[in-house]
Amino acid sequence: MSLSAITETLTNMLGPMGPVIVVAGLGAVLILAALPALLSKREDPLDKLRKSVAASGGVPGGAQQAAAKKGQKLRNTSGPDKLEKFAGFLEPQSKEEMSESRKWLQKAGYRGPHAVRHFHAVQFALAIGLLLLGVLYVLSYNAGHEVPLDSTKAVLAIIGPAVLGYYAPRRWVNQRVDARTAEMQNGFPDALDMLLVCVEAGQSLDQGIIRVSKELATSYPALAEEFETVAHEIKAGLDKPSVLRAFADRSGVPDVASFVTVMIQSQQFGTSIAEALRLYAADMRDKRIMRAEEAANKIPTKMTLGTMLFTVPPLLIILVGPSVHDMMENFKAFSQM
Structure with a gap:
């Protein structure tokens, strides 16, 4: 229907x-x-735990009240939603x-x-x-x-x-x-160069990441935010390979995923991080140049349609218009004879 x-x-x-x-x-x-x-409203897990503990009688009253106050404090600090x-x-x-x-x-x-x-x-x-x-x-x-x-x-x-x-x-x-992915893809070679300078200057990889996040805050804020998150997670004691893999998943950039793989393998096999960064930074610069050349090579093809629409019709009017006008005048004169 x-x-x-x-x-x-x-x-x-x-x-x-x-x-x-x-x-x-x-x-x-x-x-x-x-x-x-x-x-x-779903029941709060902390309330459910307190009810089960109270039903079993396994926690004294004072400890139960302390646990309740602690849970309420945690919920308050997390912010009401x-x-x-x-x-x-x-x-x-x-x-x-x-x-x-x-x-x-x-x-x-x-x-x-x-x-x-x-x-x-x-x-x-x-x-x-x-x-x-x-x-x-x-x-x-x-x-x-x-x-x-x-x-x-x-x-x-x-x-x-x-x-x-x-x-x-x-x-x-x-x-x-799309905007954040493009920003991180364009700024990642510069970040690797800065990280290489920090590592060669004697800083550790963690300290270099913190410094790079501060330096990139103005030019590439999205990438700086990701590096800052990585630094905070490493400071919190998380496993460095898992932190780097999470960074690759959040970014969604293939170059970052390849960089994470290189860093993890360099740490596992004990190779020089500075040498790996130097080779990978050079590779990233070459890829950025290739992307720029690819975008430049697409410009003539994209301009072809605009050229045909806005250049060829006026040119035809200028060249063929007078001849068409003369032909129309001649046909009109012959028809009046």
Whole structure:
């Protein structure tokens, strides 16, 4: 059954505003159906642990109160989240989807503990808000004009903004990912050169990473942020190979992944880090030059279409126009004879 047939049936049944009424009713039903999931709050693991310990009687009252105060202090220091009660609705339930969403948002620079929840909240709020704006627009247009909107146009005016509001945050995050990836790819050779200078000056790799993150804060802030995260994780006592692999996963740049592999192998086999950095930095500079040459070689091909559109037609008008004008005048003179 086509969309036009459905809108015609609804118009015959409910009048000219039938499709609008049905769409608004479906939106209200969806909101009411989602309310139980929105209002349901998952039990805090600390509260669950305290209840189980209290039921077993394994912890004295004073220790239990101390543990409760400590847990409350930890929750307060982590910062309250107003969307906590909507977590079951706004966050993916499977661990794989949750992990992929976190990695995707981390590549865009959003690393908060509730980044996935906030992203889905913005997506849901924009979709519902623009849906309601579409309904208000259709109602105000039909009230102010003698000829109301066509049923198909009314449905598109309502559904179109909602779809746009749902996919706009995803588009924004994808653009952020592309921009950060390009920035890290362009700045990585300079970072390797600075890191090589620091290592050859006698600093350790950890100290060199900290210094490079400070030096790159102005020119390449995304790359500086990643290096600073690596330095903090190493300071916290995490395993250096796992920290470097996490850096490669967050960046999404193949050059960074290759650099991480070289660093891990250099550490495992005991080879010189300075020599590995020198060779890899030279390779990265060559790759950056090749990318610049590739972009330069694409320019003539991209300019061909513009040249044909904006240069050839005016040139033909200038060269052929007078001849065409003379031919038209001659034909007109022959027709009058």
